[in-house]
Amino acid sequence: xxxxxxxxxxxxxxxxxxxxxxxxxxxxxxxxxxxxxxxxxxxxxxxxxxxxxxxxxxxxxxxxxxxxxxxxxxxxxxxxxxxxxxxxxxxxxxxxxxxxxxxxxxxxxxxxxxxxxxxxxxxxxxxxxxxxxxxxxxxxxxxxxxxxxxxxxxxxxxxxxxxxxxxxxxxxxxxxxxxxxxxxxxxxxxxxxxxxxxx
Amino acid sequence: xxxxxxxxxxxxxxxxxxxxxxxxxxxxxxxxxxxxxxxxxxxxxxxxxxxxxxxxxxxxxxxxxxxxxxxxxxxxxxxxxxxxxxxxxxxxxxxxxxxxxxxxxxxxxxxxxxxxxxxxxxxxxxxxxxxxxxxxxxxxxxxxxxxxxxxxxxxxxxxxxxxxxxxxxxxxxxxxxxxxxxxxxxxxx
Numbered sequence: 001x002x003x004x005x006x007x008x009x010x011x012x013x014x015x016x017x018x019x020x021x022x023x024x025x026x027x028x029x030x031x032x033x034x035x036x037x038x039x040x041x042x043x044x045x046x047x048x049x050x051x052x053x054x055x056x057x058x059x060x061x062x063x064x065x066x067x068x069x070x071x072x073x074x075x076x077x078x079x080x081x082x083x084x085x086x087x088x089x090x091x092x093x094x095x096x097x098x099x100x101x102x103x104x105x106x107x108x109x110x111x112x113x114x115x116x117x118x119x120x121x122x123x124x125x126x127x128x129x130x131x132x133x134x135x136x137x138x139x140x141x142x143x144x145x146x147x148x149x150x151x152x153x154x155x156x157x158x159x160x161x162x163x164x165x166x167x168x169x170x171x172x173x174x175x176x177x178x179x180x181x182x183x184x185x186x187x188x189x190x191x192x193x194x195x196x197x198x199x
Numbered sequence: 200x201x202x203x204x205x206x207x208x209x210x211x212x213x214x215x216x217x218x219x220x221x222x223x224x225x226x227x228x229x230x231x232x233x234x235x236x237x238x239x240x241x242x243x244x245x246x247x248x249x250x251x252x253x254x255x256x257x258x259x260x261x262x263x264x265x266x267x268x269x270x271x272x273x274x275x276x277x278x279x280x281x282x283x284x285x286x287x288x289x290x291x292x293x294x295x296x297x298x299x300x301x302x303x304x305x306x307x308x309x310x311x312x313x314x315x316x317x318x319x320x321x322x323x324x325x326x327x328x329x330x331x332x333x334x335x336x337x338x339x340x341x342x343x344x345x346x347x348x349x350x351x352x353x354x355x356x357x358x359x360x361x362x363x364x365x366x367x368x369x370x371x372x373x374x375x376x377x378x379x380x381x382x383x384x385x386x387x388x
Binding site: 028029030031032033034035036037038039040041042043044046093095096157158159160161162198 | 238251253260275306307309313315371374376377379380
């Protein structure tokens with residue numbers, strides 16, 4: 001026998017009522033509630049004050065603060081540049097992908113003042129500053145050809161923490177007037193800046 | 200017409216009943232009424248289902264001393280939980296994990312998993328879970344039916360190693376969003 005359309009509709013209604021009753025009055029043998037915890041770690045980079053690291057130290061005074069003085073920049077015999085090396089260390093950390101910039105204000109150790117150097121005399125001393133970070137080396141060459149800002153920039157694709165090193169080196173006889181040129185008397189200086197920035 | 204017939208039949212049945220009763224000198228009837236109450240446990244929804252701790256790190260990138268301490272970091276209440284039979288209360292936390300997970304593995308000195316104390320009180324005995332990756336839920340049994348509100352308190356956050364099995368308080372947290380969960384369940388024994 002074939003059920004009439006009305007009867008079929010009635011079966012559907014009945015089935016729905018039974019189903020709703022099951023939902024409305026279950027017997028919970030087990031029940032649970034879930035709490036979600038959320039938190040953040042802000043992007044952060046830190047870099048400490050530089051100190052003399054273990055390693056080669058040639059022709060540098062005992063460090064004082066962030067100033068590192070060369071004991072004798074010019075050789076008393078030749079009046080040209082004496083070699084000098086020092087390794088600086090800074091505690092640093094970035095907890096995400098980050099950028100490191102090492103920059104020289106003057107592109108070398110330049111003599112203070114604006115007097116033009118007589119021909120044959122050097123008025124600036126080139127150097128290299130090799131930055132060691134995240135198992136990589138990033139050399140900055142301050143070649144003292146002109147007085148300007150120079151920088152090297154590198155992107156580190158992961159967080160890193162530990163010692164950041166700067167291996168600073170002046171070669172014997174290095175001047176902006178050629179190898180072995182005598183240096184004009186005066187005070188020579190430069191500023192190295194290291195910037196660590198999260199990306 | 201049909202309605203009148205139905206009324207008439209009903210009336211006839213009513214008249215017939217007294218005659219049937221008078222046919223016996225005495226009679227008894229026993230009616231058995233059965234009922235059943237299933238074992239059941241019900242737990243309500245927490246007052247706050249998402250507990251936002253906010254920034255977890257200090258200026259050194261590590262978990263702040265305040266969050267690492269035994270002081271309450273965040274908490275929520277569950278207004279009602281009951282079982283009408285001997286039951287088991289279960290507390291199962293999962294460490295907070297950095298999400299999305301970076302493509303590189305956890306760098307040395309860093310952490311991307313955070314554990315914590317999840318203290319649940321209000322049942323027959325308190326429960327404490329300090330979740331690690333792969334650990335089991337903590338449970339406590341109640342010998343009788345029990346009903347009470349519950350309180351969940353989170354404290355003592357700590358960084359975990361890359362495997363999520365050992366605490367590493369010296370680790371710096373990798374930057375980003377962290378999320379974990381605490382599941383509270385009750386079940387009949």
